[in-house]
Amino acid sequence: MDAAAQLMAQVQRGEPEAFESLVQQYQGPLYAFFVRLGIRQADAEDLVQETFLRVYKARQTFDPQRTFPPWLYGIASHVWADYWRQQERVQVSVARAAQEMGAAEAAEVSDVRDQAARRDVVRQVRESMHQLPEDHRLVLILRHYQGLRYDEIAQALGLSVGTVKSRIYYALAKLRVELRRRGLLEA
Amino acid sequence: MDCQAIREQMIDYFYRELPPEEWARIEEHLLGCRECQEELATLRRVAATLDQWQVPEPPRGLVERTLARLRAEVIGVLPWSGREVVSWATPFLALGLGGLAAGASLGLTAHLTPHQGTPFMLAVLGIFWAVLYGGLFLATLGGWAPWKQLARVALLAGGLAVLLTPVLSIPEVVEACGELLGRARGSVALNALLFLVGGLYTAAPLLVAHRVAGRTPGPVPPSQGLASGLLYLLLVAPVFYLQCAALALGVGATWMAGGIVGVLAGGPAGIWLAGHRAAASA
Numbered sequence: 001m002d003a004a005a006q007l008m009a010q011v012q013r014g015e016p017e018a019f020e021s022l023v024q025q026y027q028g029p030l031y032a033f034f035v036r037l038g039i040r041q042a043d044a045e046d047l048v049q050e051t052f053l054r055v056y057k058a059r060q061t062f063d064p065q066r067t068f069p070p071w072l073y074g075i076a077s078h079v080w081a082d083y084w085r086q087q088e089r090v091q092v093s094v095a096r097a098a099q100e101m102g103a104a105e106a107a108e109v110s111d112v113r114d115q116a117a118r119r120d121v122v123r124q125v126r127e128s129m130h131q132l133p134e135d136h137r138l139v140l141i142l143r144h145y146q147g148l149r150y151d152e153i154a155q156a157l158g159l160s161v162g163t164v165k166s167r168i169y170y171a172l173a174k175l176r177v178e179l180r181r182r183g184l185l186e187a
Numbered sequence: 188m189d190c191q192a193i194r195e196q197m198i199d200y201f202y203r204e205l206p207p208e209e210w211a212r213i214e215e216h217l218l219g220c221r222e223c224q225e226e227l228a229t230l231r232r233v234a235a236t237l238d239q240w241q242v243p244e245p246p247r248g249l250v251e252r253t254l255a256r257l258r259a260e261v262i263g264v265l266p267w268s269g270r271e272v273v274s275w276a277t278p279f280l281a282l283g284l285g286g287l288a289a290g291a292s293l294g295l296t297a298h299l300t301p302h303q304g305t306p307f308m309l310a311v312l313g314i315f316w317a318v319l320y321g322g323l324f325l326a327t328l329g330g331w332a333p334w335k336q337l338a339r340v341a342l343l344a345g346g347l348a349v350l351l352t353p354v355l356s357i358p359e360v361v362e363a364c365g366e367l368l369g370r371a372r373g374s375v376a377l378n379a380l381l382f383l384v385g386g387l388y389t390a391a392p393l394l395v396a397h398r399v400a401g402r403t404p405g406p407v408p409p410s411q412g413l414a415s416g417l418l419y420l421l422l423v424a425p426v427f428y429l430q431c432a433a434l435a436l437g438v439g440a441t442w443m444a445g446g447i448v449g450v451l452a453g454g455p456a457g458i459w460l461a462g463h464r465a466a467a468s469a
Binding site for chain 1: 242261
């Protein structure tokens, strides 16, 4: 049983402190997950909260013999899908998210000389990622940034491992072409 | 193993998604194949470029806000205890708060109803309010998520209406309407005005309550607005009834009809306004 699954087992037994540890541990990865999926930062916090609320409500359906992250990201993916369904002005939000993220990321770069160049790379990576179909982007983010294995992604999203693999292959192939076109892949 | 087969597994190799023997076979092939080494190097450059996309840390206090929301919406935790309320204390606490609210409501409104305010009537009204307030407090404090939001809005709207009553009682408003229209008692114009003002007078606390306490994530069906409106109406019905009973029958009936329509329209309208506000801020 992994550490997070153990905490969930404690939550199931009615120990709220264990849930606080889970929130501490996964707030950062979940926040990054939503931001990379194109949620603007102000809304990403709401989605993180909503995910944890759903996790708590569904706590008794979690099997502590399994790993926690696939279950968590399965719920988070539903939260993300529900969010977009509610949004009427998706394009506006994505554009705003891009602006906000550009500003925040710029603030994080410590070396002033590299700031402009790095911001440009980050912007181009983000734009390239957002050219992928949503379902491909979701799978790639889960594999590359969140570190889930193919079988865990398949479990989280209710897909076959073959589908997960083919989406990752397609996404990386398309990204490779796009990054090369933007001049980001020179040796 | 030829290069084509190796390249088909290159991404699995990179992400270490292969069984050890497959992984070792590709490793061995790579040692002697410059083209496949190039392919792997390109894949690593793609990954390294993706890795440059770092996102900011979550905002400070996210954990605390998440836990506070969890307590408020799901667990039903008392803010000062940090413990889940599943004990025997919650119903007693709710009933105690309900009793206090009932006492305060009686204190604020009993003197406005001299004709109906017999001890027996006041006792019945006090018990009615204590039970109703207590139930709403229980729904707010307890873990019944579907009822929590409705109860919160109904409590706030009812409290506002009771507070409004001594400041601006229904007979005073009716009197002002009569003066406005030159005391055209019984006329169609006065009845229409009373109907309209009665609706607004009743709906206003509900709209304010939705604005203050009605913020929920995601869309809320208008039926929830209707349900919270009906709970609110139940809460304030005695005050309105006792005040309207002091009026002429036609005037009181017109006012109450306007009030009922105001609640039926005000609940869903409050939900719509809260949703509109949430959409505008998104």
